[in-house]
Amino acid sequence: xxxxxxxxxxxxxxxxxxxxxxxxxxxxxxxxxxxxxxxxxxxxxxxxxxxxxxxxxxxxxxxxxxxxxxxxxxxxxxxxxxxxxxxxxxxxxxxxxxxxxxxxxxxxxxxxxxxxxxxxxxxxxxxxxxxxxxxxxxxxxxxxxxxxxxxxxxxxxxxxxxxxxxxxxxxxxxxxxxxxxxxxxxxxxxxxxxxxxxxxxxxxxxxxxxxxxxxxxxxxxxxxxxxxxxxxxxxxxxxxxxxxxxxxxxxxxxxxxxxxxxxxxxxxxxxxxxxxxxxxxxxxxxxxxxxxxxxxxxxxxxxxxxxxxxxxxxxxxxxxxxxxxxxxxxxxxxxxxxxxxxxxxxxxxxxxxxxxxxxxxxxxxxxxxxxxxxxxxxxxxxxxxxxxxxxxxxxxxxxxxxxxxxxxxxxxxxxxxxxxxxxxxxxxxxxxxxxxxxxxxxxxxxxxxxxxxxxxxxxxxxxxxxxxxxxxxxxxxxxxxxxxxxxxxxxxxxxxxxxxxxxxxxxxxxxxxxxxxxxxxxxxxxxxxxxxxxxxxxxxxxxxxxxxxxxxxxxxxxxxxxxxxxxxxxxxxxxxxxxxxxxxxxxxxxxxxxxxxxxxxxxxxxxxxxxxxxxxxxxxxxxxxxxxxxxxxxxxxxxxxxxxxxxxxxxxxxxxxxxxxxxxxxxxxxxxxxxxxxxxxxxxxxxxxxxxxxxx
Numbered sequence: 001x002x003x004x005x006x007x008x009x010x011x012x013x014x015x016x017x018x019x020x021x022x023x024x025x026x027x028x029x030x031x032x033x034x035x036x037x038x039x040x041x042x043x044x045x046x047x048x049x050x051x052x053x054x055x056x057x058x059x060x061x062x063x064x065x066x067x068x069x070x071x072x073x074x075x076x077x078x079x080x081x082x083x084x085x086x087x088x089x090x091x092x093x094x095x096x097x098x099x100x101x102x103x104x105x106x107x108x109x110x111x112x113x114x115x116x117x118x119x120x121x122x123x124x125x126x127x128x129x130x131x132x133x134x135x136x137x138x139x140x141x142x143x144x145x146x147x148x149x150x151x152x153x154x155x156x157x158x159x160x161x162x163x164x165x166x167x168x169x170x171x172x173x174x175x176x177x178x179x180x181x182x183x184x185x186x187x188x189x190x191x192x193x194x195x196x197x198x199x200x201x202x203x204x205x206x207x208x209x210x211x212x213x214x215x216x217x218x219x220x221x222x223x224x225x226x227x228x229x230x231x232x233x234x235x236x237x238x239x240x241x242x243x244x245x246x247x248x249x250x251x252x253x254x255x256x257x258x259x260x261x262x263x264x265x266x267x268x269x270x271x272x273x274x275x276x277x278x279x280x281x282x283x284x285x286x287x288x289x290x291x292x293x294x295x296x297x298x299x300x301x302x303x304x305x306x307x308x309x310x311x312x313x314x315x316x317x318x319x320x321x322x323x324x325x326x327x328x329x330x331x332x333x334x335x336x337x338x339x340x341x342x343x344x345x346x347x348x349x350x351x352x353x354x355x356x357x358x359x360x361x362x363x364x365x366x367x368x369x370x371x372x373x374x375x376x377x378x379x380x381x382x383x384x385x386x387x388x389x390x391x392x393x394x395x396x397x398x399x400x401x402x403x404x405x406x407x408x409x410x411x412x413x414x415x416x417x418x419x420x421x422x423x424x425x426x427x428x429x430x431x432x433x434x435x436x437x438x439x440x441x442x443x444x445x446x447x448x449x450x451x452x453x454x455x456x457x458x459x460x461x462x463x464x465x466x467x468x469x470x471x472x473x474x475x476x477x478x479x480x481x482x483x484x485x486x487x488x489x490x491x492x493x494x495x496x497x498x499x500x501x502x503x504x505x506x507x508x509x510x511x512x513x514x515x516x517x518x519x520x521x522x523x524x525x526x527x528x529x530x531x532x533x534x535x536x537x538x539x540x541x542x543x544x545x546x547x548x549x550x551x552x553x554x555x556x557x558x559x560x561x562x563x564x565x566x567x568x569x570x571x572x573x574x575x576x577x578x579x580x581x582x583x584x585x586x587x588x589x590x591x592x593x594x595x596x597x598x599x600x601x602x603x604x605x606x607x608x609x610x611x612x613x614x615x616x617x618x619x620x621x622x623x624x625x626x627x628x629x630x631x632x633x634x635x636x637x638x639x640x641x642x643x644x645x646x647x648x649x650x651x652x653x654x655x656x657x658x659x660x661x662x663x664x665x666x667x668x669x670x671x672x673x674x675x676x677x678x679x680x681x682x683x684x685x686x687x688x689x690x691x692x693x694x695x696x
Contacts (some may be wrong), residue, residue, distance in 0.1 A: 022478065041075075068109055131510045145312035171481060171505065172429050174435055176488055178508040179493040180390045180523075180534030181563065190245065190515035190526065192399035193456040195418045196374045196579050202421070202463040203244060204367040208247075209466070214261065219351065222270065225262040230465060232259045232360070237512070237528070242368055245513045246464065248361060249368035255357040258545060260635065263353045268294045268345055271334075279332035285319055288312040288333060290524075291341045295348065311340045368483040387532060390495070390508060392440040392519030399443060402452035413611075416455045423458035429502060429610040433457070436520040439507055444519075457501060464512070465607075477607040478503045479539060480618070486652035488647040489535055491568060492638070497526045497538035502610040527553055533563030535639050539570040547571060547581035551588075558590045558632045566635035573624035585628045593641040595627040595650065602653040618655070623651075676677050 037564035041063075049067035054060075064071045191197075209229055216224040233246070235258035235468045242249030268290035274280045281287055295305050315337055325333075379400040406417040412432040414421050425433070433454055437447070443449065465471055485503040488492035499509035501520035510526035511517040523529055526538075527549055538545050538554075554567050571582055573596060585591060602625060603618045628651075 041565070044078055045076055048076075048078075049174060051261045107572040115447065121464055123525065136479050151294065152658040171605070172432055172507075173434075173505060174439065174507040175431045176494050176506050177536070178389055178494045178506075179492055180508060180536065181387055181532045182390045182523075182530060183532065184386050184388045187394035188514055188518070189395075189396050190518075191375050191379060191397055192371075192395050193453055193460075193516040193519075194198060194375065194378050194400065194453050195403055195405065197371065197378060198456040199419060199421060200374065200457050201244075201371055202459055204371065205246065206462045208360065208363055208367065212356070212360050219352045219356060220263065220267055220490070220610045222263075222266050223265050227471060228259055228262040230471070230544050232256050233464065234541055235259075235545045236361075236364075238524075238545050238549045242365070243372055245370040245515050247364045247371070249365040251361065254361050256361065257356050258543065259360070260353055264346055264349065267349045267353070274327065274331065277325075277327040277330065279327075279461060280327045281319065284315065284330050284334045284337070288315040288319075290343055291337070294345055295341075296350040300344065308344050311337055340376060347381065372524045390523050390529075390531065390534075392521050393514040393524045394442070395515065395518065405451040407451055416451060416458065418452075418455050421459070423455060423462060424456055425454075425502075425610050430454075433501060433520060433616075436501055436504075436507060440521040451502070453516065453519050459519065459662045460513055460516055461500065461502065462673070469558070477506065477539075477619075478605045478609070479537070479604060480603060480653070480655075481505070482652040483649070484537070485566060486649045490537040490648055491566065491641075493537045493568060495523075495531075495534060495536045497536050498528075500512045503605070503607065526550070528558065531565065532561050533565050533634075535564075535566045535568075535635070537568050537570070542572060544579055546579065547579065548584070549616060551581045551584045554585075555588060555590065556631050558630060558635075561632060562634060564632070564634040564638040565641045566631040569626075569628045569630060571626050571628070573626040585630065588630060590630045590632060592629045592631045592636050593639075593646070594629070595646060597621075597650070597653050598624040599624045603655050620655075632649070 041052055041085065049065045052061055052068065053064050055062050063074075064070070065076070065078050070593040113135075188227055188561045212229055213224050216222055233248070235256055236248035236251050240251050242251075269283075269286055271283065271287070274283060289312070291308055300308075315333060318333065322329075379397065403418070408415050408417075409427070412427045413424050414427055416425075433445075434450070436452075437444075437450055441450075478499070484493075488506075494506055494508055496504055496506055496509040498511075499505075500511045501522065504511075504521070507521045510523040510524060510529050511524060512525060514522055514524040518524070527572065540550050550569075551574055554569075558567075559566055569585065570587075571579070586594065599622055600620055603620045606612050606617055606619060609617055631639065
């Protein structure tokens with residue numbers, strides 16, 4: 001069984017609608033063949049409409065009532081209530097040989113695997129749905145599924161959801177209970193989401209992206225580094241004290257180290273990976289030409305102008321003179337030119353790049369202020385010390401009436417439209433969002449605000465990650481199902497420190513946007529989440545500032561708690577140079593074990609799993625993964641990384657079946673092991689980290 005099938009609803013093998021049109025799933029059931037003739041029932045049961053049939057799906061007999069369409073695994077009991085005349089079972093006879101409190105509904109026919117509680121069983125439904133007859137799920141045809149029984153609200157009936165969950169493969173297991181313990185706190189002071197505000201925020205962020213693109217072109221003559229704006233948002237939110245959940249507005253320092261570093265790395269030109277000699281020759285010529293042009297057009301010192309011009313002209317002269325150089329010769333010459341000219345080019349570009357960073361931040365702060373004022377128009381208790389199991393974010397500001405959002409389906413894709421703006425999500429994840437909403441939302445029992453909040457959620461993440469092809473998916477990827485199952489089974493993990501309602505596996509997780517994600521189970525941003533005990537999985541987006549802040553938070557939590565506390569951290573094994581976060585974790589006194597998963601021998605789920613095609617779901621990692629176990633003493637005693645546990649975790653990481661989409665991740669997919677020249681350099685890691693490590 002493949003990894004992605006590990007998260008299936010238990011009992012998927014017992015399909016409720018058989019493609020072979022078996023007797024037990026479509027139309028009146030057929031009696032078994034004469035070769036498997038079974039004894040007849042008592043005359044009283046036969047007169048009541050009962051007959052004994054054979055289930056080809058389960059390979060065992062069952063009993064069917066042609067009058068009521070009821071089907072049971074066990075022998076019917078005389079006097080058993082009729083589901084039509086007595087739907088509540090008030091006159092039902094107690095079950096023989098069992099608990100008298102069990103109703104007839106618990107004895108009706110189900111597949112063997114489905115008799116246990118499934119991962120997504122609707123055991124806590126909060127909606128008033130008219131219950132269908134027990135036999136409806138078993139005997140209705142495929143065409144009948146298109147017209148489910150009438151319900152009091154817009155969403156599908158329980159019958160529809162149960163059939164959907166069984167028929168479609170899913171990636172989550174929302175029945176795993178949490179072991180994360182926090183101190184009870186007051187509701188969050190975030191303003192509730194509103195489609196009008198979210199639409200305006202989307203427009204402002206798009207406008208801010210355009211400003212960034214124009215500034216890079218006008219001032220430096222380059223395209224903005226790929227996804228540098230996305231990483232700027234992440235880096236700013238680490239230190240942002242403003243009130244907008246997405247736009248930075250109160251940061252110190254104003255100039256972003258992440259954005260400044262990435263723009264400077266692309267000056268005077270962006271250095272791409274080189275595979276052939278002619279490419280290396282052209283790149284060397286372009287660098288020399290761009291460096292000379294920049295130093296001539298900027299206010300540089302005479303010494304800088306002299307050094308850069310001399311090295312650039314010398315390089316061009318060498319290129320005209322020597323036509324027999326190898327690729328390695330060109331690359332060595334380029335490295336020498338960068339060492340000679342780089343400091344002088346960076347010196348003349350420094351003020352201009354700082355101006356770009358400052359201008360983007362000031363625009364963001366102004367947009368945030370305007371958005372806050374509009375949001376306030378549209379629509380503290382003391383800290384508690386009592387320990388409770390963690391719960392989703394609750395907003396202290398009541399949600400106003402929300403405008404109508406339209407929903408329709410195109411094949412397997414749910415489309416939500418508000419004022420001409422449409423967002424999409426596949427049916428499986430739409431059903432998952434409904435489950436999370438039922439588990440987590442307390443202010444909307446009739447699901448009247450569900451569609452509006454789903455639209456806000458999808459729009460927020462769409463704007464966060466950009467609209468380009470595969471843009472932002474590297475910040476939203478996830479571990480395979482088998483790894484999550486091994487973490488839960490061996491180390492008691494039930495909580496994800498960095499996730500979203502779209503890519504979470506457990507129903508307990510931290511995410512970036514508490515104001516909207518809280519309705520779907522989020523416990524808020526991890527850097528503001530302070531658990532006392534529990535076992536956690538941390539797979540952060542690959543922003544170096546965020547990972548560094550994560551390590552600081554880990555060590556503070558582990559140092560302050562005497563209860564069992566464990567963090568299993570998955571980060572890229574970057575060694576040239578090593579990231580500060582990885583260095584700090586390897587030197588931490590809380591490190592109990594470190595595991596290395598080699599490159600190309602494991603895979604991850606795409607960050608766009610909620611909308612991508614099934615054959616694009618997995619990507620092979622092109623860099624090694626470092627798995628670090630940070631635990632306090634009590635956590636080490638309870639969840640020690642023993643050799644047996646580590647062996648199962650390592651085995652769970654290996655792809656069980658080859659996939660066409662898991663050969664490599666986009667971008668650096670063409671890198672082959674041992675190709676040193678095409679391996680990413682430290683200078684361009686930040687501009688390609690989402691490709692270097694498969695969409696985490």
